Amino acid sequence: MRITDIKYLKFNNASKLSKFFDPETTLCRFTIHFNKEHMEIENAFQNIFPELKQIFPNFADHECCHDLDLKSNSAYNIVEYGNYMDIPHLLEHLTIDILSTIYPDRRFSGSTCQYEEAQNKFDIFINVKNAQVSLFAFHLAWSTISSIICKQALTRLFQKVVQIASFIINYKGNNIHRNEIVEQFNCSSPVIEQALLLLEEFSLISEYTEEQVVI
Numbered sequence: 001m002r003i004t005d006i007k008y009l010k011f012n013n014a015s016k017l018s019k020f021f022d023p024e025t026t027l028c029r030f031t032i033h034f035n036k037e038h039m040e041i042e043n044a045f046q047n048i049f050p051e052l053k054q055i056f057p058n059f060a061d062h063e064c065c066h067d068l069d070l071k072s073n074s075a076y077n078i079v080e081y082g083n084y085m086d087i088p089h090l091l092e093h094l095t096i097d098i099l100s101t102i103y104p105d106r107r108f109s110g111s112t113c114q115y116e117e118a119q120n121k122f123d124i125f126i127n128v129k130n131a132q133v134s135l136f137a138f139h140l141a142w143s144t145i146s147s148i149i150c151k152q153a154l155t156r157l158f159q160k161v162v163q164i165a166s167f168i169i170n171y172k173g174n175n176i177h178r179n180e181i182v183e184q185f186n187c188s189s190p191v192i193e194q195a196l197l198l199l200e201e202f203s204l205i206s207e208y209t210e211e212q213v214v215i
């Protein structure tokens with residue numbers, strides 16, 4: 001998967017994409033291209049979705065809305081489209097799930113649109129609070145999905161990484177002792193290292209040492 005464009009925009013027609021977007025919503029639009037092999041995975045939804053639900057249990061609370069459902073004002077659990085939409089659609093939901101863990105008091109919504117001229121090209125729209133955190137969540141979501149696709153045994157690590165990231169992003173103060181993170185999450189050094197590496201990569205922390213994290 002390649003992100004070929006990222007834009008932050010407010011646009012008046014946003015409510016046409018999701019009933020939860022209003023004209024004042026700032027949306028992040030990720031334009032992405034998928035590799036052919038990712039698009040042609042057989043039974044992608046059936047293989048990936050159950051594992052995602054185990055790692056991210058809040059998936060059970062997600063709702064999908066379609067044009068038809070908007071008319072009846074009803075919503076359903078995450079929908080399998082049974083075509084090329086499935087993996088980008090799961091990527092949208094997982095990004096929202098991660099953002100909701102980081103900002104539990106805020107409601108996030110998304111919409112995934114496929115281009116007519118290229119079946120492997122999509123726009124994923126998500127309402128945002130913080131641009132860098134959105135980018136972090138999007139990359140973490142894709143790392144999780146691609147590790148499930150590659151059948152790597154690392155997936156549970158991502159759940160912890162999200163929890164640690166949430167703790168650090170919402171921390172009141174500029175410095176955290178690493179021991180505080182260890183005690184809070186009762187997890188091993190490699191997991192904390194992975195979380196800090198990602199947070200530093202996306203400029204959500206300034207730096208970290210063996211002893212402390214500078215936000």
Ligand SMILES: [Zn+2]
Nearest residue numbers: 063064065079
């Ligand atoms: Zn959906």
